[in-house]
Amino acid sequence: MKLEKREVTLNEYDSLRDIFYLEKLLVCAYGQALEKSARKEVKGEILRLMKETGEELCLMAELMTGSAIQNGENT
Numbered sequence: 376m377k378l379e380k381r382e383v384t385l386n387e388y389d390s391l392r393d394i395f396y397l398e399k400l401l402v403c404a405y406g407q408a409l410e411k412s413a414r415k416e417v418k419g420e421i422l423r424l425m426k427e428t429g430e431e432l433c434l435m436a437e438l439m440t441g442s443a444i445q446n447g448e449n450t
Contacts, residue, residue, distance in 0.1 A: 388442040395435040402428050 405425045
């Protein structure tokens with residue numbers, strides 16, 4: 376069996392989508408940590424990080440929309 380080299384390329388949209396989904400998972404992990412935390416300071420820090428990550432999620436969604444339009448993809 377002959378092994379072939381395949382060229383795999385990531386376009387901008389794929390990269391942004393990967394970042395979007397990883398940050399989405401991060402927000403879920405923060406939610407689980409918030410549920411289990413007892414200290415007020417820890418909860419405050421988790422909420423701050425959730426807000427920051429949520430803002431980044433919104434930015435990624437905007438960039439993905441712009442990227443999809445530029446690349447002619449309908450998603």
